[in-house]
Amino acid sequence: MSYKTTVESDDGMHSSIHNESPAADRIANGYRSRGRGGVLKKGPWTSTEDGILIDYVKKHGEGNWNAVQKHTSLARCGKSCRLRWANHLRPNLKKGAFSQEEEQLIVEMHAKMGNKWAQMAEHLPGRTDNEIKNYWNTRIKRRQRAGLPLYPPEIHVEDLQWSEEYTKSKIIGVDRRRHHDFLQLGNAKANALFDDLNFAASLLPAASDLSDLVACNLLGTGASSSWYESYMSPILPSPKQFWESGSRFPMCSSNIKHEFQSPEHFQNTASQKNPRSCSISPCGVHHPPYGNQPSSDMMMILDSHTFTDGMLPTSKPSFGAVKLELPSFQYSETSAFDQWKATPSPPQSDLLDSVDAYIQSPPPSEIEESDCFSSCDTGLLDMLLHEAKIKTSAKHSLPLSSPEKSLSSTTSTTNAIQNVPRPQIKSGELEDSQKNLARSEISIPRQLSAGGISSGNFVKTEESDHVWEPKRVDMTRPDVLLASSWFDQGCYGIVRDTSSMSDALALLLGGDDIGNSYVTVGSSSGQAPRGVGSCGWTNMPPVWSL
DNA sequence: AACTACTTCAACCGCACGTAC
DNA sequence: CGTACGTGCGGTTGAAGTAGT
Numbered sequence: 001m002s003y004k005t006t007v008e009s010d011d012g013m014h015s016s017i018h019n020e021s022p023a024a025d026r027i028a029n030g031y032r033s034r035g036r037g038g039v040l041k042k043g044p045w046t047s048t049e050d051g052i053l054i055d056y057v058k059k060h061g062e063g064n065w066n067a068v069q070k071h072t073s074l075a076r077c078g079k080s081c082r083l084r085w086a087n088h089l090r091p092n093l094k095k096g097a098f099s100q101e102e103e104q105l106i107v108e109m110h111a112k113m114g115n116k117w118a119q120m121a122e123h124l125p126g127r128t129d130n131e132i133k134n135y136w137n138t139r140i141k142r143r144q145r146a147g148l149p150l151y152p153p154e155i156h157v158e159d160l161q162w163s164e165e166y167t168k169s170k171i172i173g174v175d176r177r178r179h180h181d182f183l184q185l186g187n188a189k190a191n192a193l194f195d196d197l198n199f200a201a202s203l204l205p206a207a208s209d210l211s212d213l214v215a216c217n218l219l220g221t222g223a224s225s226s227w228y229e230s231y232m233s234p235i236l237p238s239p240k241q242f243w244e245s246g247s248r249f250p251m252c253s254s255n256i257k258h259e260f261q262s263p264e265h266f267q268n269t270a271s272q273k274n275p276r277s278c279s280i281s282p283c284g285v286h287h288p289p290y291g292n293q294p295s296s297d298m299m300m301i302l303d304s305h306t307f308t309d310g311m312l313p314t315s316k317p318s319f320g321a322v323k324l325e326l327p328s329f330q331y332s333e334t335s336a337f338d339q340w341k342a343t344p345s346p347p348q349s350d351l352l353d354s355v356d357a358y359i360q361s362p363p364p365s366e367i368e369e370s371d372c373f374s375s376c377d378t379g380l381l382d383m384l385l386h387e388a389k390i391k392t393s394a395k396h397s398l399p400l401s402s403p404e405k406s407l408s409s410t411t412s413t414t415n416a417i418q419n420v421p422r423p424q425i426k427s428g429e430l431e432d433s434q435k436n437l438a439r440s441e442i443s444i445p446r447q448l449s450a451g452g453i454s455s456g457n458f459v460k461t462e463e464s465d466h467v468w469e470p471k472r473v474d475m476t477r478p479d480v481l482l483a484s485s486w487f488d489q490g491c492y493g494i495v496r497d498t499s500s501m502s503d504a505l506a507l508l509l510g511g512d513d514i515g516n517s518y519v520t521v522g523s524s525s526g527q528a529p530r531g532v533g534s535c536g537w538t539n540m541p542p543v544w545s546l
Numbered sequence: 547a548a549c550t551a552c553t554t555c556a557a558c559c560g561c562a563c564g565t566a567c
Numbered sequence: 568c569g570t571a572c573g574t575g576c577g578g579t580t581g582a583a584g585t586a587g588t
Contacts, residue, residue, distance in 0.1 A: 044556070044582085066573065082574075083557065118576060133577075134555055141553085553585070559578085566572080 041075045045084050049074055053081055054089055062090075087128045094126025098135055106132055107139075111151055 041049075052074045060071070062085065065078030074081065087093075098106070102124055109120045117129035117136075124132065143150060 042558070064573080078573075079559090079575090080557075086575095087556075115577065129576075130556075137578095138554065549588085551585100551587080554583085556580100556582090558580075560576105561578100562574100562576085564572100564574085567570085 039075060040069070040077045040080075042080070045076075045088075049076065050084070050089055053084060056081075057085060057089075083130075087130050092126055093128070098127075098131075102127070103135075106136065107151060110136060 045053075052072050053068065053076075056068050056072050056074070060067070065082040065085075068074055068078060068081045069076060076084070105124065106120060109116075109123065113119055115133070115136075117133040120132050121127050121129040140150065
């Protein structure tokens with residue numbers, strides 16, 4: 001059943017003309033109901049339609065797109081008209097391939113903004129968000145296939161000078177200094193590191209903590225970054241509630257997750273990807289298709305940009321899907337963009353050098369496929385293990401007393417990680433090594449909890465020259481309950497009493513479908529099922545107990 | 547030349563937000 | 568305050584084009 005033919009339109013573009021067909025077929029063949037018996041056309045635009053739309057805009061101006069079909073013979077919905085105008089018909093559109101300058105600008109902007117295509121388009125005259133988005137998506141695929149980091153090493157997106165407006169609008173209740181620490185790491189290389197680490201994390205539960213920890217250490221308390229928040233947001237009943245709570249779940253994605261993951265969960269293939277109905281975990285409603293552990297959003301991010309291409313069997317669910325949307329330093333102000341473009345480079349830290357080393361140095365080749373993770377791409381495991389090696393070796397090169405004040409806390413916390421022995425994993429030892437990794441991470445959050453995170457909103461760093469005044473914490477707030485409950489467990493310890501946590505979650509998620517579906521409200525036994533399926537919160541063995 | 551796999555990109559969809567009523 | 572509507576954005580899809588075999 002052919003319903004359209006391709007013709008050459010006036011503007012040289014290939015357009016398609018929908019053949020006349022019975023009304024019943026039109027909906028399925030590019031037409032949809034327009035109410036009142038009319039139909040709205042879908043599919044490629046014809047030059048005739050373009051002409052009608054152009055005429056309309058000439059007469060009435062842009063906007064009020066839904067009126068187009070009322071005032072013209074155009075059988076297109078308003079959205080379609082707006083899109084056609086914005087992407088193809090409006091004047092001063094630049095067609096053709098992106099120039100080198102444009103490409104570089106896109107990369108830099110993406111490093112800063114994440115997938116804010118419309119904002120990027122504002123800084124690329126004549127380019128549309130759709131163009132940029134398509135370009136980026138193809139670029140990602142190319143780089144994935146080539147095994148290259150998302151951002152080329154030469155891309156140094158340097159320190160950002162954040163506008164007060166941005167800070168006010170995006171950073172709520174965040175310690176400014178910590179925020180600044182993170183901003184200093186608003187660097188493409190760091191972004192690439194996060195990408196890779198997160199991806200590694202998706203393969204290895206312990207590694208996910210490595211990812212979290214490294215990220216959080218890099219950031220001081222990464223939880224206070226907007227990027228981290230962007231990761232965190234899916235775990236919450238709604239972004240609005242989250243923002244209105246003005247609170248944080250420090251280290252949530254790594255900590256609580258840490259308590260529940262195990263290789264068994266990892267191997268479990270029972271659960272299905274179902275973002276709407278998956279179990280509510282403390283850190284993510286997105287459920288990894290492999291294993292039904294409540295995973296962090298770092299473990300399973302529903303995003304179209306994944307590393308799966310060429311790296312994991314694409315026939316499988318996107319296990320290990322890693323959100324490539326990078327730190328969404330979402331500029332709300334144009335001026336902010338202009339500011340960072342003109343901002344001189346800050347001194348590069350050793351930390352970033354080590355990041356460079358991580359990104360640029362080839363992964364080790366001696367690691368053989370593990371029995372436990374035979375289904376995983378060993379190259380990715382290599383990547384993780386390689387990162388561990390880098391960390392181990394870097395501890396000798398990173399001075400403990402970094403001269404960069406702004407990175408002092410970052411450096412110290414990074415050293416905390418680096419001082420943890422990293423096992424060299426060989427064939428057949430991966431499972432053990434995983435445990436070791438998990439064990440090795442245990443000490444870190446304690447340092448963090450002492451030096452970087454504590455219950456509630458009190459954030460303290462190891463910086464001796466800064467005294468952080470503890471904020472008064474409303475311990476009745478569910479988010480605080482959640483955090484305090486977790487900290488009561490020693491951050492990475494076994495959950496001995498999950499009642500307060502579940503209660504906090506119940507409060508947090510109260511009234512929400514997700515929460516109601518998967519959180520047993522008011523359970524105080526600690527044995528009640530809190531998750532979906534067989535994966536209760538308390539029946540998951542800690543990683544190191546396996 | 548034929549087939550397949552891959553890439554590109556236009557267009558659609560769902561969602562969120564702002565505004566008017 | 569709730570609802571409807573208009574608009575914009577980001578993610579996704581699928582047809583057309585292209586490269587490889």
